[in-house]
Amino acid sequence: MSQANGSIIKIQVFAKVNLALRILGRLEGGYHSLETIFQNISLSDRLTIRETPGRIIVHCADPAVPEGEENTAYRAAEICLQRLGTRNRGVEIRIEKGIPTRAGLGGGSADAAGTIVACEHLFGALPGGDTTRYALAASIGADVPFMLCGGRALAWGIGERMLRMPVKRKTPVLLVIPHIPVSTSWAYRALDNAQAEGDNTETLELNGGPLKLDELIGAMGPVEGMVNDFEPVVFAHHPELREVKRLLIESGAAVALLSGSGSGIFGLFESLKKRDRAAKILDVGEDFRLVSACFIEEAYRILE
Template identity: 35%
Template sequence: MRTIALETYAKVNLALDILGRREDGYHDMYMVMQTISLGDTVTVTETAEGFALLVEGETLPRDSKSMEQQATETFFRALGRPVPGLEVRLEKRVPAYAGLGGGSADVAAVLRCLRNLYCPEMSRLELETIGARVGSDVAFCLRGGTCLAQGRGERLTDLSPLPECAFVLCKPSFGLPTPALFARVDNQDLGPRPDVDGMAAALERGDLSAVAARLGNVFEAVLAGEEAEAVAAIKRTLLRRGAMGAAMSGSGPTVFGIFPNRAAARGVYGDLIARYPQTYLVSPVKKFRELE
């Protein structure tokens, strides 16, 4: 029986705009996404029969058929062969309901493991197409790096890499399930929109200050009550302690700040982790090359 283990990588949304609701019920997105060095470990092991998912480090609510199982079935359907016996083990470090794409990153890692085990000649584009059938962020989590994401998030364009920097991530004690945030968006005034095109141009110039100045997320406009207060308080702390810019990632509630280097970020990281246990000091990760 063969076993393969891979590290996953979460993401932050440097800019997130929602263009409108589509006829299929999804929303058209316009985003700049960035891979970060916070992730889980995914191990796939061949077994005699069946599919089993084991989650370590965190208890997650799961439907009768997990995204990992859906991804596995979609992968083997594309190969035209039955699903073999498999056990998938997740060692969780990325918090759930945080806006960091941890679930999508785990699904992407399962697909990478299956490709390596069963179809190493499969191209990146083929694997991304399979991933997009399972979840909107999975294609990006397979590619990594810095990307413009459109459509549901599955239409990707590589952008110039984010210059070297550091992120402090801070998640309040509550979670915000993505469907609940999308339900608030329709027919709402989302206020000023992030300058996605300006951010892409700043990345092309390698101008970290201009990137940080253009951080933005329209989901922040639909936060209410204690949610809005907690996100705003963390942003104020990050900016007061030297962040070049700060914003909420994805559907939240994790807030991130950009710093020129890890040394500049350590002070506020220490302050925030004393109050918010799910605080992380991480770095940007460049595009994955294994699927080229």
């Protein structure tokens, strides 16, 4: 990866939805084994990353985004700089949020991936290339490796193993974003507790058989197999989200699903006309907002 001219880089990083998400079991160390289909969508954050002397600084106007060591972009920069062996050099990261937080859309993971890309452009390639890059990404979060890969991918393990697939169409998407943040750690605990109590939930008993390639690479992904194992436990605590999913289907979505651990719900539409019509007629109340987007083939875009 070549070094950028100057000491500043601007990157647009894109959100994702999960076209399917199965939680296969709990692993040692608190991780979970999963199987999912990631798909990037056109909703984005913008990062401006500048070289600084010896410190990592994060700025974001969104009060829901931490600016210290708990920020994923901060952690990505810290690990990157350690692996690169830089001394007395740091980065200032400015994040302009367009991706809602705690909505299952991968905003924090996208920011982390964008920071990895930026650090390599500013300071040189990581030793070990892709092997190091993707291992570093996986150490930050399960979605981060995909945010370096982009487009659409079948992922398994803890998200670090991926098979990239083509995106054949800019399928229209309508997102319903509630003012109900859902913590990923809470969602995993709730799912673990449900399983420990013998409650297999509505989705864990479902098995659609072998995955079919033509469905995986279809315009909307595997519509018949779109299952998210988080839905039962999240919907049990937030029944209004189940109602939102129902309303999306009634408004014309071919399929609707919770993204990640939520709280965002997305609907996929056969045409822009149908999507835009749904956006006009959908009555989800004041506690929700609607965002239009579409499938895209990239996870990030270097602006300058």
